[in-house]
Amino acid sequence: MDLLERVRATGLLPACEPVVVLLSGGQDSVCLLDLAVRLAGPGAASALHVNYGLRDAAGADEGFCRALCAQLGVQLDVQAAQRPDEAGNLQAWARDVRLGAGAQLAVGRGGRLATGHTASDQAETVLYRLAASPGRRALLGMAERDGLLVRPLLRVTRPETAAHCTARGLSWRADASNADPAFARNRARAGLVPALRELHPSAERNVVRTAELLRDEAAVLDEVVDTALAGRDHIAVAHLAALPPALARLVVRRLAEGAAGRLCARAPGRLDDILALGDGALDLGDGARAIVNGGLLRVERTPPGRSAPAAAGQPAT
DSSP, rough: HHHHHHHHHSSOOOOOEEEEEEOOSSSHHHHHHHHHHTTOOOEEEEEEEOOOOSSHHHHHHHHHHHHHHHHHTOEEEEEOOOOTOOOOOHHHHHHHHHHHHHHHHHHHTSSEEEOOOOOOHHHHHHHHHHHSSGGGGGGGGOOEETTTHHHTTTTSSSHHHHHHHHHOOOOOOOOOOGGGGGGGHIIIIIIHHHHHHHTTTTHHHHHHHHHHHHHHHHHHHHHHHHHHHHHSSSSEHHHHHHHHHHHHHHHHHHHHHHHHHOOOOOOOGGHHHHHOOOOOEEETTTTTTEEETTTTTEEEEOTTTTOOOOOOOOOOO
16 A cells, blocks of 8 residues: 555545644655645645744745745745743754644644654654653553644654655755754664664554554553542542552552643652551652542642642651
């Protein structure tokens, strides 16, 4: 099955349904835009290019995107972005800018927002998260669909997007910053993923398939956690202690993330401390703290600048 039919089979680019493609000018986004035009239709597909002005080639990248969209008959929106002085993680800031701008356009047009993430990106993501953070969530990777955000190329490798562009007579821009070893994701791209390909030619696809299976299994585990909590935002410590440890850790994570409103990767590791706590409070990290009172465990958001007070007889944490 050729690439067009493989992407059509995902159902993520339906005919005549509006879709905004995030277009950087790189091979993956050029491939995606070409496929979107052919599957959704030139009237339904549009593109967004964000010019961050961070590289000398930024103006040329924008010019390339304008020429490509003119060639394909696609409406292009260009947004200039200026990095704030206090911005920390450069790649995270740039991602938030383009996703936010793209979501606005997609909502306004009643359609979807499509990114050119590939199986190669999925492999990099899983390996990076696995190295940086323990737990099954590191293995889930990126979803093919997340609300209005879709990733139609998630089962396609980066060499395949290059081959598609070449076969279609489409050029692309190379971003030198993607090879900068200062970024951890680039080190994964340059070293880990090529090593996987050497081990097995289908390594990237196998990682993607594994992430899909684990995501399905995670949905089942979420239902088990729902059953354990029975719709409550608390649980008896005795009940928590009676659960299988793996399920008890998932319950603690659910309570912590519900309170903090963010991922709490460290909370499950405090299960034993919670069970030994008695009445008192315990900092779970990531903006959540456990409160045990009368044998009931609740988790609340940690006030800014404060840690949870130590329980009687317990050291401060």
